[in-house]
Each structure stands twice: as C-alpha cells, then as structure tokens.
Amino acid sequence: MxxxxxxxxxMRQALEEGRTTPKELLEKALERAKKxxxxxxxxxxxxxxxxxxxxxxxxxxPLYGIPYLTKDNFSVKGIETVASSNILKGYRPLYxxxxxxxxxEAGAILIGQTTMDELxxxxxxxxxxxxYTYNPYDPSxxxxxxxxxxxxxxxxxxxxxxxxxxxxxxxxVRRPASLAGLVGVKPTWGRISRYGLxxxxxxxxxxGYFTRYVEDAALLLGVLxxxxxxxxxxxxxxxxxxxxxxxxxxxxxxxxxxxxxxESLSDKRLLEALDRLSEELIKRGAVIKKExxxxxxxxxxxxxxxxxxxxxxxxxDANLDGIKFGPYYEGKTYDEAMRKARTAGFGELIKRRFVIxxxxxxxxxxxxxxxxxxxxxxxxVARLNELLALGDALLIPAAxxxxxxxxxxxxxxxxxxxxxxxxxxxxxxxxLPSISLPLAFENGLPLGVSLTLAPFKEGEMFRLASVIxxxxxxxxxxxxxxxxxxx
Amino acid sequence: xxxxxxxxxxxxxxxxxxxxxxxxxxxVSLKEPNTAVTYLDMAFPGTLPTVNKEAVKNAxxxxxxxxxxxxxxxxxxxxxxxxxxxxxxxxxxQQRRPIGSHGYLDLRTSRGLRRIGIERLHMEEDxxxxxHLSDYTLLDYNRAGVPxxxxxxxxxxxxxEEARLYVEAIRNIVVYSGVSDGKMExxxxxxxxxxSLRPYGQEDFGTKVEIKNLNSLKNIEEAIEYEKKRQASLxxxxxxxxxxxxxxDESRGETVLMRVKTDAVDYKYYxxxxxxxxxxxxxxxxxxxxxxxxxxDAKLDRYVKMGxxxxxxxxxLLDPLFASYFEGALIKEATPKEVxxxxxxxxxxxxxKKNLTIGQLPLxxxxxxxxxxxxxxxxxxxxxxxxxxxxxxNSGISPEEAQAKLKIVALxxxxxxxxxxxxxxxxxxxxxxxxxRNGKDRALGFLVGQAxxxxxxxxxxxxxxxxxxEGMK
Numbered sequence: 001m002x003x004x005x006x007x008x009x010x011m012r013q014a015l016e017e018g019r020t021t022p023k024e025l026l027e028k029a030l031e032r033a034k035k036x037x038x039x040x041x042x043x044x045x046x047x048x049x050x051x052x053x054x055x056x057x058x059x060x061x062p063l064y065g066i067p068y069l070t071k072d073n074f075s076v077k078g079i080e081t082v083a084s085s086n087i088l089k090g091y092r093p094l095y096x097x098x099x100x101x102x103x104x105e106a107g108a109i110l111i112g113q114t115t116m117d118e119l120x121x122x123x124x125x126x127x128x129x130x131x132y133t134y135n136p137y138d139p140s141x142x143x144x145x146x147x148x149x150x151x152x153x154x155x156x157x158x159x160x161x162x163x164x165x166x167x168x169x170x171x172x173v174r175r176p177a178s179l180a181g182l183v184g185v186k187p188t189w190g191r192i193s194r195y196g197l198x199x200x201x202x203x204x205x206x207x208g209y210f211t212r213y214v215e216d217a218a219l220l221l222g223v224l225x226x227x228x229x230x231x232x233x234x235x236x237x238x239x240x241x242x243x244x245x246x247x248x249x250x251x252x253x254x255x256x257x258x259x260x261x262x263e264s265l266s267d268k269r270l271l272e273a274l275d276r277l278s279e280e281l282i283k284r285g286a287v288i289k290k291e292x293x294x295x296x297x298x299x300x301x302x303x304x305x306x307x308x309x310x311x312x313x314x315x316x317d318a319n320l321d322g323i324k325f326g327p328y329y330e331g332k333t334y335d336e337a338m339r340k341a342r343t344a345g346f347g348e349l350i351k352r353r354f355v356i357x358x359x360x361x362x363x364x365x366x367x368x369x370x371x372x373x374x375x376x377x378x379x380x381v382a383r384l385n386e387l388l389a390l391g392d393a394l395l396i397p398a399a400x401x402x403x404x405x406x407x408x409x410x411x412x413x414x415x416x417x418x419x420x421x422x423x424x425x426x427x428x429x430x431x432l433p434s435i436s437l438p439l440a441f442e443n444g445l446p447l448g449v450s451l452t453l454a455p456f457k458e459g460e461m462f463r464l465a466s467v468i469x470x471x472x473x474x475x476x477x478x479x480x481x482x483x484x485x486x487x
Numbered sequence: 488x489x490x491x492x493x494x495x496x497x498x499x500x501x502x503x504x505x506x507x508x509x510x511x512x513x514x515v516s517l518k519e520p521n522t523a524v525t526y527l528d529m530a531f532p533g534t535l536p537t538v539n540k541e542a543v544k545n546a547x548x549x550x551x552x553x554x555x556x557x558x559x560x561x562x563x564x565x566x567x568x569x570x571x572x573x574x575x576x577x578x579x580x581q582q583r584r585p586i587g588s589h590g591y592l593d594l595r596t597s598r599g600l601r602r603i604g605i606e607r608l609h610m611e612e613d614x615x616x617x618x619h620l621s622d623y624t625l626l627d628y629n630r631a632g633v634p635x636x637x638x639x640x641x642x643x644x645x646x647x648e649e650a651r652l653y654v655e656a657i658r659n660i661v662v663y664s665g666v667s668d669g670k671m672e673x674x675x676x677x678x679x680x681x682x683s684l685r686p687y688g689q690e691d692f693g694t695k696v697e698i699k700n701l702n703s704l705k706n707i708e709e710a711i712e713y714e715k716k717r718q719a720s721l722x723x724x725x726x727x728x729x730x731x732x733x734x735x736d737e738s739r740g741e742t743v744l745m746r747v748k749t750d751a752v753d754y755k756y757y758x759x760x761x762x763x764x765x766x767x768x769x770x771x772x773x774x775x776x777x778x779x780x781x782x783x784d785a786k787l788d789r790y791v792k793m794g795x796x797x798x799x800x801x802x803x804l805l806d807p808l809f810a811s812y813f814e815g816a817l818i819k820e821a822t823p824k825e826v827x828x829x830x831x832x833x834x835x836x837x838x839x840k841k842n843l844t845i846g847q848l849p850l851x852x853x854x855x856x857x858x859x860x861x862x863x864x865x866x867x868x869x870x871x872x873x874x875x876x877x878x879x880x881n882s883g884i885s886p887e888e889a890q891a892k893l894k895i896v897a898l899x900x901x902x903x904x905x906x907x908x909x910x911x912x913x914x915x916x917x918x919x920x921x922x923x924r925n926g927k928d929r930a931l932g933f934l935v936g937q938a939x940x941x942x943x944x945x946x947x948x949x950x951x952x953x954x955x956x957e958g959m960k
Contacts, residue, residue, distance in 0.1 A: 075533045088532070095526055097533055196533040203760035231535050233763050311757065315567050318576020319530035334571035334624075361567070361755035370757060 004028050005481050007213040008066055008162050008220075015065055022065025022109070026053055029067040029111050032160040038134040038145070040154035042072040042084060042113040049111045052104070061107035062223055068103060069164040071152050072113040073120055075196035076100050083198045084128030085118045087345025091325045097196020098228045099165060099207055106223045111161065114151025118347050120167055120200040121313060123175060125150030126406065127349045135179060135403045136479045137445050143403040146176035149210070153180040156210045159478035163220055166208045169200045170305055171424030173208030174436040178398035178448025181438045181477045183211045183465070187221060188455045189431025190235040193228030201312035202233075204305075204428040212476045214437065214469045218242035218462040225458075237456060245459035246466045251285035253464060254391030255451075260292045261423050264415035267401035270447050273440035273487040274397060277449065280471045280487075289391055297383055299415070300376055302422045304429075307373035310357030317354070320345065381430045388432075388454045393464055396423060398436035398448035426452060433458045435465050438474035440487040446477070490684040490722065492715045493692055494650055495642035498657055499635050500667045501613060501675040502545040507632035508612040509536030509579060514634065516675070520616075520627040528631045530574040535761050538563075542634035543586070543767070545666040546610050547775040549636055550587030552660045552782055553605050557772055558586050561765040563610075567755040571624060572614040574631055582756040585609035594652045603653055604641035611635050636666075642681065642692070647711035651704045654678055658704075659783035662807055671702050678707060683728070684718045693718075694728040698742055701735055710735035714742050786810060793823035802831050808845045815852025820860035829859050833873050837880055850880055861886040866897035868947070898947040902954075905946050909954040912938050923959050931955060 003011065003020050014020045026049055033044050049067070056065065070076065073083040075093040077100075082088035096104070103110070117127045125133035125147040133150035135143040136157040145154045149166030153176035156164050166173035168186040177184025186208040197207055207224065211217045221242050228234045257278070265271060278288045322328050322341025329344065331337030346354075360369035387394060400420035427434030432452050439449040449468065453461050469475055473486040504514045510527035527534040543561065550557050564582040587608030594601045613633040618625040638657060644650050658676055661667040669676045678701050683693040698714060701707045713735075718728055733742040781789075783804055790800035803813050809830075816826050834855070838845065850858075858879055862872025867890075878889035912934055913920055923930040931952065938951045 073532075075531075081532075083532070091532075093531065093533075095531070194533075195535050198532040199761075201760075230537065231761075232537050233535075233761060312760065315565055315577050315755075315757070318567065318569065319532065319574065321569065321576065323571070324529050324574060325531070335569070338569060358755070361757055363753045363755070366755075366757075 001481065002028070002159075004032065004162070005159055005212075005476055005478065006162075007476065008063065008211075008216045011066060011162065012062075012064070022053055022056060025065055026050070026067050026109060026111065029161050032158060033112055033155065036155060036158055036160065038136050038141075038154040038158065039130060040114055040133060040151040040158070040160075042082070042115055042130065042151065043080070044112040045079065045110060048079065049109050052109045056107060056109070061105060062219065063103065064107035065109065066107065066163075067109045067111045067161045069112050069114050069152055069155050069161050070100065070110055071149050071164070071166050072116055073167055073198040074100055074165055075198070076110065076113070079113070081113065081198075082129070083119045084116045084130065085345065085347070085350070086129050086327070087320045087322070087341065088326045089345075090327065093196075095196065098193035098230060099224055100196060102224055103165075112155075114149070114155055114164060116150055116152075117148035117172075118350055119198065119313075119317060120148040120169060120172060121309075121350055121353055123147045123170065123172065124406075125154075125176070127347055129347070132406065137180065137403065142405045142407070143445070144179070144406055145403065146179040146399075148172040149176050149208070152210055153177060153182060153184075156180065156182050156212065157479055159212070159480050162213075163209055163211045163216060166210055167197055167200070168206045168208040168428065169204045169309060170422070170428055173206075173210065174424050174427075174434060174448075174450060175399055175421075177210055178436045178438075178450070179403035179446065181446030181448075181474070183214055183217050183438075183469075184436045185209055185211070185217045185221070186427060186435075187225065187433045187458050188235070190233050191221070191237075191433070191456065191458065192224045193226070193231040193234045195228055195230035195234075199312075199316040201309040202316065203312060204309055204425075206428065206431075212478060214435075214462055214466040214475075215243065215246055217435065217465070218246060218459075221458055221462075235456070240459050242459050242462050245463040247463065248467055248470065250281065250464060250467050252287065253285075253393075254287040254289055255281060255393055255395040255464075256289045256291055256387055256391040257395050258293050258387070258423075259290050260295050260298055261396055261419055264298075264419040265397060265400055266416055267442070267447075269440070269442045270397050270401055273447060274395075274449065276487045277439065277468065277471060278395075281467070284467060284471075287391070288395075291387055291390060293387065294383060295419075297376075297380055298419045298423065301380065301425055301429075302418050304373045304376045304380070305422065305425045306356065307360045307369050308377060310353045311360045311370050311373075312357070314354045314357035314361065317350075377429050380426065384426055384430045384432070384452075385454075388452075392453065392457075392460060394426075394450075394452040396450050396452070397439070398424065398450040402442050402445035402447060424450060431455065433461050435461050437465055437469060437472075438477050438485065439468075439472060440474075440485050444482075446474075489687050490715070490719050491687050492645055492711070493642045493683050493685060493695075494644035494646075494711060495681045496638075496640045496644065496650060496653060497679045497681070498638045498654065499677040500549070500638070500657075500661050500669065502542055502634045502636055502661075502666050503668065504539055504541040504545065504634050506539060508539050508542050508610065508634035510534075510632050512632065515629070516673070518629055520625070520629060523629040524631070528574065528628050530576070536579055536759070538762060538765060539634060542610060544775040544778075545634070545664075546586045546608060546636050547767075547772055548664045548666055548779045549638070549661055550590065550608050551776045551779065552664060553587065553590035553592060553608065553638070553657075555587035555590030555605065555608060557767075558584050558588070559767045559769075559772070560584070561586060561762075561767065563759040563762045564756050565759050567757075568752060570614075572617050572626065572631075574615065574628065578611060578614070579759055579762070580611035580637075581609035583758070592653060592656050594649060594656060596646070596649050596652055598646070598649075601649060603643050603649070606639045606641050608636055608638045611637060647708035647715070650680065650711050651708040654707055655704055656783075659804075663782045663786070664779050671704070674702075680707065680711060680714075682711060682714050682718075684715065684722060693722075694730050696728065696730070696742075697732045697748075699732060699734050699745065706735050706737060709740060710742055713740060717742065790823070790827075795823055795827045799827050799831055803827060806845065812845050812848070812852045812855075816856035816859065818853060818856035818860060820864065821856045825863070826856060826859050829855070829873070829876060833876055837877070848880075849883060854879075858886045865890070866947075867895065868898065868949075871895050896945055898945060902950070905950050906954055908938055908942055908946060909951060909958055912941065913955070913958050920959055
C-alpha cells in the first residue's frame, strides 16, 4: 500500500515519524494527478503547490503537508477559477474562499482544481466546458462518475489525494461519492461557511467534501466548520471534536429505512446488501425501523428541486454579464454586450435552467411555481422531521445502483429516477447533515449507502458511518486499492 | 370641470455609515471613482452580503420619527433586473416586509394642518453611478452598495406646496437625526413624484405620470403645479393621459417626456437566502431611538419657547451645524434672543463676507456667547457689542481687549445722572423745546445731539431721548 492510500491520520503519523515528508507526498500526488485519464482536472497547480510547500515552514496544523484538490467553484486567490464555464474564462479571484483559507491555515497543500458540471448545475459530469468526466471504475469510459463535483470524485477514486472539496446543492457530493466508492459529506446548512463558493442556489448550497475514510471526514469537518463573519448564514455553534464520536458503540441507536424509496429500486444486489447491512447493525445493538415517507411527496422532490434551484440560479448568475470579469464582448449598449457574453459563455443546459428559473419567478407564475415549490419544500421538511424523531438516522441507498452509462437515457418519469436517484435532495431541503459511503460492489462497480440526521448531529453521523464502514470493510477504497467488501 | 391631483412620493435617502449596506467598503461620497470598492460591490462570484448594523439603526431612527411601526424581524429580498449600474444583476431590498410601515407626517400647509400617511420605509442598496459620454459610459462602483432608505408615501398629497413641505419635513428628519446629509442637489436625497388627476368626488385614480430628477424643493413644487395644469388641459380636451416618465426642465419651468412606460418591468422578487431573518431585540430598537438627536420640530418648539421668533428659529435651523453652534453659544449670561440676533445678522454677514461656513468660524460657540453677554453686562449698546464682536472675529482677541482697542466707552444709563443732564439741556435750549412742542420732531434729534456732546458721548442716547420727551410733555 502506498503512502497516498493511507488515511490522513496515518499520513500525519508517517510524517511525524519521519517515514515520509510533505515533499514526497506532494510529488506522489502530482505524479498520480498527471496519470489521470478521466478528465478530472481543470488545472494541476504544480508550481503553486511547490511554493505552498516552501511556505509551510513550521506549520503544525492538523493537515500539515497533506495535498488536496478543490472543486473549480471555490475562490482561490490569484488562480483562474471558472466553475467549468466559459463565461468565467480568465477570471482570477482577488480573494480566497473561507474554505480555501482554512485549509491553507491548517497546512494542506492545494495541488489542483477539478472539473464539474458547468456552474455546479447538473449531476452527470457531462456539462463542463472541458467535456465529460469519466468514472475511474470503468476503464472503457462509458460510465459517468456523476456530478456536479465530478472531477473531485474521479480524482479521489484515483487516490490522487486523501481529500477533495465539493459542493452539494441537490446531491452533488454524495451521489458522485456513491458512484465512485467514496465517503461524501454534506454537513448541516451553515456548519461550513459558503463565502467564496460560487453560488448555484444559496438556500440549498452546501460546502461538502470527499474522503476515503470516515475518520478523515470527521477530522476535516473540525477544520472546515465554524462561524464566519463573511457568511451571515454560518452557525455560531461551537465546533465539536468529531473524531471523539468514533467509538464504535451503536447500542440502542435507531436507523430508519424508508420503504417507499427502497420499493422504487430495481437493483436486487443493492437491496440485498442493505438488508445484510441492517442485520449486522442489529447484531451490534442497533434498532432498524421501517417507515414510509409518502410516495406523493417523494415524487415531488425532483420538480420542487428544479423549480427552487433554477429560480435561485437565474438570479445568482445574473452577475455573469461579461462586464466586470470573464470574456468581454463589444456592444453598443450594455444589453448587447451582456447578451453576447451570456450567449457565448453558457452551455445549453444552463440556459435551459435559467429559462425555467426565470419562468418560475415571473409574477404571473410565482405562486403556482416558485411559491408552491417552497410550500412543498416545507411539507417535505416537516415529514423529514417526523421521521427523524423516530430514530437517529435515515438509512437509504445513496443512488439507484451503480454508475450509469452516459448513453443510458432512462425514463425520467419513472419512480426509480424520480425517487431513488433524487432522494438525497432531502438533506438539502432540510439543510440536514448527510453522508454517503461505500456499501458493496456489483460487477466491479461501487454501490453506496447514505445516512441523514437531524441538524448539527454530525458527530453522531460519523459514529454511525464508521460502524457501517467497519461492517462493509470498504475503508480507503480507490481503483488502486480495490476491495470487494463484506456484504 | 375641476380636478383634484393625487400625488404620491418616493424618496430615496443615502444614509451615513462607516461602511456600505452589505460590504466592508467605506461609504464615502467624495472619493476618486472606484476606490471605495470591495469584492461584493463588484459582484465577484462567491461573495456574500452582511447586513450593516448602523444602517439598520438609521432606518429605525427615521421610521420612528415618521411614527411608523417597526418590524422586529428583518427580511430581505432580491429585485432582479439587468442594468449596467447593477453589478449583481439584482438589488437587495425589502419587498415583503419593510422595516417601517404605516406612518405619517403632519404638515402645516396653507390649507391647514394635513396628515399625510406613509406606506413604508425599507432598506436597500444603491447602484453604481453612471457617467454617460458620447459613445461610452463610465461606471463608478463607489456608490454601489451605499445604504439607502426608501420612503413611500400614500397617494395623499394634493398640491405642489404639500409635496414640498412633505419632502422638506423628511429632509429635516434625516438631517437632524444624523442619518443623512439630505442634500438633494448632490443626490443624497432623491425624490420621484407620481401624479394623476381625477375629477373632484371621483374615487378611482386617473393614469399616473412619474416625474424624476427633481433636485430641489422648489422644483418639486413647480413641477407638480406645472404637471397639474398640463394634465388638466389634456383632460379638458378629452385627451387621455399617457402613462409615462417625465423630468423637470428647470429653465423652461416645464416637465418633459423622458420615456413612455410600456408594460411594467417584472422584478421577480424573491427572498434573499444569504441573509437569514434577523430578530431585532427591543433593546436594540430602543437604543437606536434613544440615541437619535433632537429633531427639527422639537428644536423649533424649544427655540420659540426661549423667546425667539419662529422666523428667526427657522433661519437658525436651516443648517444643523448652525443650530448646534447656536445651542453651544447659549450660556447663562446671554439671552437666547440676543444670541439668535447676533448669529443671524452679524455672524452670517461675517461668514458671507469671508466666504466661510459656520464650521470654519474662528470663534468657539461659548466664546461667542460670552461676547453677546459682554455688551449688556458692560452697559454697551447692541451696536457697540457688534463692533466688539467684529473685532474679536478679525483679530482673535478677547472682548475686553477689543473694547479697549476700539476705545468703546459704556454709555451711562444711570437715570439720576442722565436726568440732571437732560434738565440742563432743556434749560439751555428753550427755542428747540418750543419748536418741538409746536410739532417739529426734528428738534428732538438736535437736543439728543446736544446731550451727547455735553456728556462726551457717555450717556445712553435712547435713555436721553426718552427723558427729553418726558420733560417736554
């Protein structure tokens, strides 16, 4: 096993014991990054990374010398950051996102920026300006890694670095994590500052991240969480010692399975693995409850999400007019210059989303579309809270199955699509902490399971997840470090 | 047919704060273009708004002065539209829940006391300043994000005079509360007028016209009066009023068409998710109200009660710095009326002559008060005191020194002493006395002159005159 395949704790130990150096970690990470053939990278920041290494000095932060990757929608001072969109070509932020700053202060070394669905809109990894991002588990490049945090997921599955940042508005960290055999985390809304994260839909946007170990996920939240005076929605709650929750004790803990989500699945292997997981959890003293969410509500998730997220996006991206940054197009009037920039700068999918969002916000439609979606969101959240009152966590398959092929059209109105592939948005509607992690393998492709908890129960989330990780045996997973798992 | 004008006003006030409404850039008006700008003001991706507490306090102060209900929870919304002066492509405002609502102002108009209802006061941010040149436009982001309050009246104003008084009253409130410098000519207080006409007795409103770019109180009144006539003459000819935006051309004294309004723009308002609802504690609201300085009307009342004429009081209150100078000069020994009089006449004329503002006056207010008190205390006339004041201003010396330098001598007002002198004069000038008694008033002046001469100018001429007249009865 290579040093890069270890957990962050183990790497730190190796560093302390002099078995490796930050320089060696960096060299190895860059070497693996350059081998990427899945279109995971917007940039590999070799020069900047070596500069950062030199600037490390006596930094003894919790991530001292640990290389990492960032999704291309986190502001990095002085480095072109474009959210995989042509409209931002050439844009070099003047400031660091709070996440970027905190990681720097913790001693982590940024080695590159990862591809994504354009402006984080999309869940396929097909809409970024550099083309498709592929799933490393399928060398034939027929399968998607999911999105929108596509490149972060792909690079993490290639074990380039021990962690990578992502953003999660619907499921943009957790679903790709599931398709790429990773741990994907999205904490409570407000737990991590969004300052410097290019917005998609602020009421749903979360900073999230990928790791290959649950313990790394717990460690990272301790670094990233906390109130930020730049973000009024960031919480003042104290940061916890999340690693302290990893005691393996789940006696009396209750997992709630959602039957109407499971019934929408056709993947037998997935359900079987979930059952086996449940049995193992029970053996360790946990309780499993089976409940129904309400099919009507579940079927409304996707439409509700599309209306709210597109409406917010059309406003958030109105700053992209080619005047202040990004490519400028000549025009006799502001209108002409703005239209030219937006016509040339945005992909087709984005434009479609803006039309939907704008339509939903129009005075004559707002009540039946935007406000109705908001009311429905409130209903969904109320139901979520009822279910969370019955136990500690919702235990749900993270996706409908393994990574789909790019070409597989699929029926967008089937329950499998509407429910099984969209339920992760529950965590965004409620701003709830949610994690996905590997469950099992099917024909060499990973399957994932998710946990969703009440607000600010991240510590509990990591405790439960680490037990699941222990049961599945799928720790530190990557294409270089394949395992079949216990389920 | 007789028409009644229905007028509503929207007033935007730039409020004074250290930093902008939602960003940490300084809120300054006079600075090199594009130097008071931070990331949010240029809408860089990922920037987030943070609400300025001082701006909220300002809004509370004005809301309170306008007798409004103050919402104890702040909510912000986005107003979406594309325009060159709007960096984010939306403006953060308060559409659903303005901080202030349902207020009023009482105006003393020529039609009597009128209470004008005010619908709402909300906080928002200003846009870029634009400078349109022949084939391009320059943008100044210094103004982008400057805190504004917008005050919207109910359509309850009826005349140009009422509109002028309404704006004047609001200006006085924002200026005296320290919330804004309220300068219409510089755009820190901007007023848009909505005006329509309807036959007396009709309930429904006519088609309204908006008038923009009104940069003085006088222009507001004149524009409205002109617009009333213009619309009335159209209506009398049976023509329709077009829904349009006009501006006031000061030189022609007319409103001029700017643009015809087509369908109203849909601003697609929706809640701002980056600012959570903010609960205002009672304490915060109370403190904001308590720390509001005394406002114009209260000062006016107080000045009049001190014995100052209303006209004089209003002159002093034209400028809050002037008023504060006045109040600083009110020492125990000086009568407010005298202080007001010296301030309005002597100090003003000195300022005009030297082209100075009250803030640049080389005399502290208390020192000024002492000079005003010095005259009466030393038996000097108003005129003598004025000379001493002038000397103090010019040479920076004390009133004692000024009196010595100018060789000003106190005039005797001792009645016994003056009476003896007067009797002497009457005895010595029987012809003049005779002439006076025969109706020749001029003789009195001659006699006063004689008395002054005899006493070497050391008696109070007013007293001499009074005693002479008594003696000749």
